Amino acid sequence: MRILFVGDIVGDAGRKVAIDKLSYLKDNYAYDISIANIENLAGGFGITKETYDA
Known part of the structure; x- marks a missing residue:
């Protein structure tokens, strides 16, 4: 199993x-699952429904 782990995704630029x-x-490394730290997805203010759905 190949796993892609992505560090912190922060804000609009990170998304x-x-x-x-x-x-x-995915096309070039054929990983099976991706895991990302998204606790700062909303620009350092946690996760909102809008940022999660984007």
């Missing part, structure tokens, strides 16, 4: 990079 790069990584 954009994650969205842009995850499909590339």
Whole structure:
């Protein structure tokens, strides 16, 4: 099993990079599961429904 672990994703810029790069990584590294630290997804203020759904 191949696991992709992503460190802290912070704010709008972090979300954009994650969205842009995850499909590339999946295609090129064929991981089975991804795990990410998203506690700062809403710009350092935790996680909101809107940021989670994005």
